[in-house]
Amino acid sequence: MRIDVHAHFVNERFYDAILTIPGITVRSPEPGASELRYNNTSYAWRREAWFDPDHCLKDMDAKGIDMRLLSLTSPNVHVFETAAQIALARDLNNDMFRYCERRPDRFRGLASLPLADVPAALAELDRVRTHPLFCGVAMGSSLNKIPLNHKSLEPVWGRLDALKIPVVEHPVYPANTEGLDEYELPIRVGFMFETTVALTRMIYAGIFERYPNFPYIVAHTGAALLMLMERLDNGYRIFPDCRRDISKLPSEYCRKLYYDSCSCSVEAQMLAHRVVGPERLMFGTDYPYIAHGDPSHVEQLPISAEDKQAILGGNAKRVFGL
Secondary structure, three states, rough: OOEEEEEEOOOHHHHHHHHOOOOOOOOOOEEEEEEEEOEEEEEEEHHHHHOOOOOOHHHHHHOOOOEEEEEEOOOOOOOOOHHHHHHHHHHHHHHHHHHHHHOOEEEEEEOOOOOOOHHHHHHHHHOOOOOEEEEEEEOEEOOOEEEOOOOHHHHHHHHHHHHOOEEEEOOOOOOOOOOHHHHHHHHHHHHHHHHHHHHHHHOOHHHHHHOOOOOEHHHHHHHHOOOHHHHHHHHHHHHHHHHOOOOOHHHHHOOOOOEEOOOOOOOHHHHHHHHHOOEEEOOOOOEEEOOOOOOOHOOOOOOOOHHHHHHHHHHHHHHOOO
């Protein structure tokens, strides 16, 4: 069974909300396509064909994908004002689960939480987790300049840990884009920076030490995290601040996380395969933003058939309880 853990829910309400963000402009490079831009770079983009209710299923059938776990892409709901964030999270979660209900054999939903208001986020989590097609939470790499290791989020991590609910991370448009105003650098490079910094903060802050029971899935094969493991370990050895909140080397926490295959690079996936093992890797396509995303980037890896089966679906089936 091939299970895509990095696939996005395409929804008009979500794009309409992005258009309300101050500074967003729209450019249409070709008929049926538009780019939502901020500071001269793409913030999000859309194709009218994606809004065909059957587009995702057709794409899955063409690529031999059995199931997709759907989630919002950047900026999730985190960039909006608190009241709007609460309402938008509820409406988008409802929209997504209604979409999943059309084909419950093919879709599951990763809910968004209004984390600007922790009690509201916990209430929304309790509301959506009873839905039969709920399989976890989708979360950005930061919350509108608030890092994921902020003390205000401790009750959220505690609840997720107690319930053992999987969390899928996705980078967001960087809060500081000074000097990144060309060549689409905020998404091409900034996304990778966002994921790497977010996970480094969470590891050093002891989130995964205090809350070891919820699966955490990192986007884009961990960005640069796995390449920096020894550097993070050296920080722990050298600097008191880097071992203030944890009792083990950062690499030990890195090896307990899960990583999707959305680097789509043989070299990056093989690094992850060697460093964390095939049991910590999951297949992802970044649908619909990477049109050629399909299982071939896993199938071509020089690893055993058993490892490929685990990455393509076995690990997700186990971790998400599918």
